[in-house]
Structures are given as structure tokens and as C-alpha cells.
Amino acid sequence: MSIWLDENSRVVYQGLTGRAGRFHALRNRAYGTQVVAGTNPSKAGTSVEGIPVYATVGDAVEATGADVSCLFVPAPYVKGAVMEAVTGGVSLVVVITEGVPAKDEAWLVAKLERDHPEVRMIGPNCPGIISPQKANVGITAPDIARPGGPVGLVSRSGTLTYQALYELKQSDIGVTTCVGIGGDPFPGTSFKDCLAAFEADPDTRAVMMIGEIGGSAEEEAAVFIAEHMTKPVVAYIAGITAPPGKKMGHAGAIVSGGKGTAAAKIEALSAAGVRVGESPSEAGRLMVEVVSEPGG
Numbered sequence: 001m002s003i004w005l006d007e008n009s010r011v012v013y014q015g016l017t018g019r020a021g022r023f024h025a026l027r028n029r030a031y032g033t034q035v036v037a038g039t040n041p042s043k044a045g046t047s048v049e050g051i052p053v054y055a056t057v058g059d060a061v062e063a064t065g066a067d068v069s070c071l072f073v074p075a076p077y078v079k080g081a082v083m084e085a086v087t088g089g090v091s092l093v094v095v096i097t098e099g100v101p102a103k104d105e106a107w108l109v110a111k112l113e114r115d116h117p118e119v120r121m122i123g124p125n126c127p128g129i130i131s132p133q134k135a136n137v138g139i140t141a142p143d144i145a146r147p148g149g150p151v152g153l154v155s156r157s158g159t160l161t162y163q164a165l166y167e168l169k170q171s172d173i174g175v176t177t178c179v180g181i182g183g184d185p186f187p188g189t190s191f192k193d194c195l196a197a198f199e200a201d202p203d204t205r206a207v208m209m210i211g212e213i214g215g216s217a218e219e220e221a222a223v224f225i226a227e228h229m230t231k232p233v234v235a236y237i238a239g240i241t242a243p244p245g246k247k248m249g250h251a252g253a254i255v256s257g258g259k260g261t262a263a264a265k266i267e268a269l270s271a272a273g274v275r276v277g278e279s280p281s282e283a284g285r286l287m288v289e290v291v292s293e294p295g296g
Helices: 019-031 057-064 075-088 102-115 158-170 191-200 217-228 262-271 280-292
Strands: 010-014 034-039 051-054 068-071 092-095 120-122 128-131 135-138 150-155 174-180 206-212 233-238 275-277
Touching: 010 019, 010 057, 010 075, 019 034, 019 051, 019 068, 019 135, 034 057, 051 057, 057 075, 068 075, 068 135, 075 092, 075 102, 092 135, 102 120, 150 158, 150 191, 150 280, 158 174, 158 206, 158 233, 158 280, 174 191, 191 206, 191 217, 206 217, 206 262, 206 280, 217 233, 217 262, 233 262, 233 280, 262 275, 275 280
Parallel strands: 010 034, 010 068, 034 051, 068 092, 092 120, 150 174, 150 206, 206 233, 233 275
Antiparallel strands: 128 135, 128 174
């Protein structure tokens, strides 16, 4: 099985008529994803290589049965675009856009949690989600992901998501679903959300988690793992050499006042029974050991 995305998912691309949206929508369709619609109010009634364009997500849902939306819209318009998708009737919204104002992210997370708990948002500033050989929504290169499981993968870092997928593929280890949750301060989906879904998925037998400095998401995940996870977890935390007060890449990757350090996250995860690699390659080797163990 997979989590949240499979071969039955029907995807509408908000921003299909833009260069990036068009490129990734067509690539994902070629992979086998059911890309059934795009939106652009000024180009409704047209199409992009056979993909119909509608004025709104609601129109696209009504006409095509779309249940997933992927956003390639400029950062200032993400808040409105997400709410259009939510009220339009999709159950999963994947926000690729980076540079979304933190206040907009915080508002969206609170709004969805309070008024639309049935809708899941992944991102912003993320590579998206891929269930190999079933569907791909976002910008992950599908050829680096080996299908079939038994590993579920969740990552804050886009680049390290790709490396982790490739490390696993090189070791002939498949992935049930890979979720890039993004590295911004207020992600729509957390490590805990993904861990809970992987714990419930019968085909996922182990989880790889890629974290980084900043915030407390990894420490919160460690508490969840200790209390709820029965499946083995392997992790890597990026940014171990980052100096305090220095933001490293992502908006959420900042160490302040001794909080959010890689060392603290590694300590918390290790205490929860997680095997933590000192590099992405070592994390991959640790996962090989886990999968090779009886019952792995």
C-alpha cells in the first residue's frame, strides 16, 4: 500500500499554464499519474497537451473528480489558492511554492486544523509526494525511487529526499511512499503525521526520517516514536556543524539560544530507539541492516 497518494488519485495542477507547472504536470502524467485538470481563470476552456484548464478548482473537481491539488503559483497567492482548493473539494493539497510568508503559512495551518480537518496540506516549500510506480505529485524525479517498499520515507530537505531515495534504490530497497514535508517554520504536514500514517500502513515495515536543524519537529517526532511506533526508524539530521544563530538554507532551519541543534535532535531520537546515521549514506546502510533483520 501507500499513504495519501496512489494510482487512483486524480490531480489538478493550479498553475498548469505556467512554465514550471506545465513541465512537472506533464512529467508526472508521463510517469502514470492521473493529471486530469489545470486551473487558470483567464485561460478556462483551453488545454495543455490534452489536459483541460478550468477557471477554478471547484470547476475542475466537478468536471473530472479530482481529489488532489498541486500548487505552482507565486508565493503571495498561495494562501488564496490553497483555500480555493480546500473549498473546491480536494482532500490533499501539495504546495511546491517557496517563499510563502510565514504568517500565511501559520494562518493556513490553523485554518485547516480548525475548519477543514479532512484536508491534508503538504508543504509549502516542498518537493511533494511520490508513491513509486503509482503516482507522483510535485518535483521529485521518479526514476530515483524504487517501488514496492518496505520503507516509508519522510524528509524536511528536498535535496536530501532525493539522495535518500537514491541511496535506498542503490541498495535494492523500495519505498511505499516518500513525503517531502518542506523546511519552512509552519508545514502543513509534520513528521508525526507521516510516522502515524506509516505505522498504520501494513506494507511499510520501516521508516527513514531526514531532519535538520531548527525548530522542535524532530524532538516531537522522537516522543511520538517512543510512545507509538512499533516499526524501526532510521534517521539523519542535517546541519550538525551549523553555528548558533545561523540559518542554513530553509526558513525553519535556524538555531537560536541553544535550541534546535542537531546534537539535541540526535540525542532525543537516539533515546527513543532510532538508529541515527552521521551521513545520508550511513543512514542508508543502517536501513539496509534494518531491512535485512528477521521481520524487517
